[in-house]
Amino acid sequence: MKVLVIGLDGADPDFILKHKEDLPFISNMIDNGVFGKLRSTIPPLSATAWASLMTGKNPGKTGIIDFLHKGRVINSKNIKEPCIWDLLGLYKRKVGLVNIPLTYPPKRVNGFMITGMLTPSEEKEFTYPAEIKYELKNYKISESWRHYSDDKKFLKALYEITDIRIDNIKYLMNNKDWDFFMFVISETDSIQHFYLKPADHEKHKEGQEIILEYFKFLDKKLSEVADIDCNIFIMSDHGFGKVPLKRVNLNFWLNEKGLYSFSIEEKFKTRIKGKLVKIYTHPFMDKFRRYIPKKLLYKSKNLLQEERGDNIAFFTSSFLNTGFITINAKRKKKIISRVIRGLRNLHDPENKKRIIDEIYRREEIYSGRYIDDIPDIIFLFSELYYGDESSPTFIERVTHTKFLSGHRIDGIFIAHGPDIRKGYKIKNVEIIDLCPTILHMFGLPIPIDVDGKVLKEIFREDSKIIRKKIIYRDDYKKQLEKEMIRAKIKQLKMEKRI
Numbered sequence: 103m104k105v106l107v108i109g110l111d112g113a114d115p116d117f118i119l120k121h122k123e124d125l126p127f128i129s130n131m132i133d134n135g136v137f138g139k140l141r142s143t144i145p146p147l148s149a150t151a152w153a154s155l156m157t158g159k160n161p162g163k164t165g166i167i168d169f170l171h172k173g174r175v176i177n178s179k180n181i182k183e184p185c186i187w188d189l190l191g192l193y194k195r196k197v198g199l200v201n202i203p204l205t206y207p208p209k210r211v212n213g214f215m216i217t218g219m220l221t222p223s224e225e226k227e228f229t230y231p232a233e234i235k236y237e238l239k240n241y242k243i244s245e246s247w248r249h250y251s252d253d254k255k256f257l258k259a260l261y262e263i264t265d266i267r268i269d270n271i272k273y274l275m276n277n278k279d280w281d282f283f284m285f286v287i288s289e290t291d292s293i294q295h296f297y298l299k300p301a302d303h304e305k306h307k308e309g310q311e312i313i314l315e316y317f318k319f320l321d322k323k324l325s326e327v328a329d330i331d332c333n334i335f336i337m338s339d340h341g342f343g344k345v346p347l348k349r350v351n352l353n354f355w356l357n358e359k360g361l362y363s364f365s366i367e368e369k370f371k372t373r374i375k376g377k378l379v380k381i382y383t384h385p386f387m388d389k390f391r392r393y394i395p396k397k398l399l400y401k402s403k404n405l406l407q408e409e410r411g412d413n414i415a416f417f418t419s420s421f422l423n424t425g426f427i428t429i430n431a432k433r434k435k436k437i438i439s440r441v442i443r444g445l446r447n448l449h450d451p452e453n454k455k456r457i458i459d460e461i462y463r464r465e466e467i468y469s470g471r472y473i474d475d476i477p478d479i480i481f482l483f484s485e486l487y488y489g490d491e492s493s494p495t496f497i498e499r500v501t502h503t504k505f506l507s508g509h510r511i512d513g514i515f516i517a518h519g520p521d522i523r524k525g526y527k528i529k530n531v532e533i534i535d536l537c538p539t540i541l542h543m544f545g546l547p548i549p550i551d552v553d554g555k556v557l558k559e560i561f562r563e564d565s566k567i568i569r570k571k572i573i574y575r576d577d578y579k580k581q582l583e584k585e586m587i588r589a590k591i592k593q594l595k596m597e598k599r600i
Contacts, residue, residue: 103333104333105281107284108324109152112148113338113341115514118132135526136516151339154166155533157181159553165472166180197280199213199214200267202285204218207226219286237273268323275327331519336516336518337513340510343507348486348488350488350489352489421509423488423509423510425480428479442461445458446458513533521567532555
């Protein structure tokens, strides 16, 4: 049996359904398969979501809730839990992996891997085995909007990268052995970040048309790749479409409640960073933005997260949609309850609209060894708002930004193939469900500490898969360790070092 997983970063279910007639391949997959909304992680951030998809576990177990960990950009070494391809490889299934986020630096797999987002460049070692990169033609990992002052050049680059990526994927699928193949198209996320504009923006309609044209192009390319008789999943790590008009700094609100105080130094930092953000996103910077080192941008994110130990509570944010409040006090429970009550009643003074949509205590949505590293309160901002601790006021309107459209929590889930039901709409699918479902399809045991469930309802009644018993095991980590030792010994023998 073969399973193909196609990841479309940021593909939104509402967008796909609205333009279904323009996307014949995806439309056929939906009509003759299973379709539903896929609930992402909180935060619905690519790093967090892909880590949970790979492992079937919540962020409290993966430890990934941001692109940064202790001030450093994360990579594959930050994921301590076994990924689905590790488990498949343990049972001798061959895997092919292309452009999956958080896979750099590449690790040994039973097959091959070409790393994805957060790979520094093609000059680094980005494949396993290393020699497979010489089989790739004109391959490029990704393209950043920061490198382009000209919209048309950026758009052209996205098309070219997608075209080259798909051509290489077709080559690998046709010329390599595999039981499980997974690839991710990251340009679906980039194009929406860049071209999605508010409804009243002068380029709103033009942006919508550009995005649709790209998806039509991609739909045709995918039809060339997926023209095989196997079980196929098309999914996204989150949705898209949030276009906030205002940014919110909840430290001002916490200050009013007597839970947070701005030091003179922090007021200065807030003012400076607020001005830097405005300068960085101003159209004037289009020609110069590419020369600003990425490391400097990531460091600026942590500029205001220093010296907060004396505050009872403080607010931080994750890109455009999620906010966190950390409580630094002995009587946490009472303060947490007080803050949550306040957040539920928090409204914009100008239009009286609610600023926060969903609010959780961390224990309500996370579990695992990293839970203590996660802030006490987690919440999702309403559609018109996003969090930014660099804002010099409680709420201010957004101006001069080119890259301000963001993620929604619901992505897409499509399943199609010989073992999949036809024309079925599924509910309550979560991103953590993919890993255990695919392991079950191969008849393999599922780690007992996986948080996701097997989506048995997607399978046809006459399928062998639906009759298989779901098996859980708790000794897989020891098995993986033994396998790693065996592989290392084998490698050392081949190199004649032992």
